Amino acid sequence: MKTDLRSDTVTTPTAGMLAAMMAAKVGDDVYGEDETVIALENKLSRLFNMEDALFCPSGTMTNQIAIKCFTQPMDEVICDRTAHVYCYEGGGIAYHSLASVRLLNGSRGILSPELIAPEINEDNIHYPNSSLVVLENTVNKGGGACYTLDQIVPIAELCSKNGLKLHLDGARLFNALIATGDSAAAYGHYFDGISICLSKGLGAPVGSVLLGSTATIKKARKIRKAFGGGMRQAGFLAAAGIYALDNHVIRLAEDHAHAMALAIALNNVIYVASVMPVETNIVIFKVAPEYSAAGIISNLAEAGILCGATGPDTVRFVTHLNVSSAQIDQAIETIKNLKPVKKA
Known part of the structure; x- marks a missing residue:
């Protein structure tokens, strides 16, 4: 899924x-x-x-x-x-x-x-x-x-x-x-x-x-x-x-917590150079120089995580009510274990 x-x-x-x-x-x-x-x-x-x-x-x-x-x-x-x-x-x-x-x-x-x-x-x-x-x-x-x-x-x-x-x-x-x-x-x-x-x-x-x-x-x-x-x-x-x-208003705090959990995971992998501070439900990260945003997005999609680019070297995750805590946990494991392809 x-x-x-x-x-x-x-x-x-x-x-x-x-x-x-x-x-x-x-x-x-x-x-x-x-x-x-x-x-x-x-x-x-x-x-x-x-x-x-x-x-x-x-x-x-x-x-x-x-x-x-x-x-x-x-x-x-x-x-x-x-x-x-x-x-x-x-x-x-x-x-x-x-x-x-x-x-x-x-x-x-x-x-x-x-x-x-x-x-x-x-x-x-x-x-x-x-x-x-x-x-x-x-x-x-x-x-x-x-x-x-x-x-x-x-x-x-x-x-x-x-x-x-x-x-x-x-x-x-x-x-x-x-x-x-x-x-x-x-x-x-x-x-x-x-x-x-x-x-x-x-x-x-x-x-x-x-x-x-x-x-x-x-x-x-x-x-x-x-x-x-x-x-x-x-x-x-x-x-x-x-x-x-x-x-659906009060439950937005769950999305914020999910976004923070994703940010923590992203801050600890070699293919991410930096993560913008997370305040709400959006996570934007800059990929390390030897990788491309398009390549990271493709590799994540193959592993079951859909996301998008906000620039040639930045990727965005957005949490929402159709993403459960179990899915976030699985996404974090995927982020930790992902071995993306470097630029040619």
Whole structure:
């Protein structure tokens, strides 16, 4: 049996989640008549202390809708150079919002006021208008690094002082909350928009929710329609999200423990040069110079472990609810005993 550590997006619904989906009461969500979608939106807006919410098919869509809500053409978005909104959303910032991007070099993707402040453009006809800062929590390419609220607050204050909006790509935000112990409700005080993905660590098959003010979500709903994201009887999908929020949040700590166990094993084999610090459910390691990431991935696949590359010499494992403790134990034994082929 394969142990799939390529991503936490590969999960399949549990029996309980499937039962909840089949029992959902649905209506036409474009008409605003799907009560299960409304229940999901209300649940998350209350949890994060924000006024309103919008259910969408994907985290890419919620991020891109938020960016379009918070920018105008000729504006500039400030984010880390490893940010998902920049690297993995198909050039959507340029395509949808006609905005430029100011890329920063954060520490494993984590930004600070000291990094952001010098990059805010002055009011000058030669420069794009700095209008939005985007943070990612947790940082995918940063090995699951996460912000604490203590790090977020001064960034929010800087944005407020300079008239910039602040959006959070919360692709794995619940992983961050479990790791830091911070309050979800506190987030609503500091962000203009928050994207919550349900189809990663939480294990739902589809969906992301954008949180914001009533005015922002009204605008976002129209943009979602223009993007082709208006869904009809979407309550079957929303029910999976509600079930995930009720049943799959606390258990994220198990994924974090599994990731740490994998990291410890990787730190003790000759084909690994270094492992990024592990905070949540992502493990990224750099292979030793005499090996290639592609070769290590191939050798691991032959031994029953599926994983992926994040660069020519880096490999990523992601733990999730479909990987058991027994599978992690077996993966650790495989890691210890693997004899990968060196570069030619």
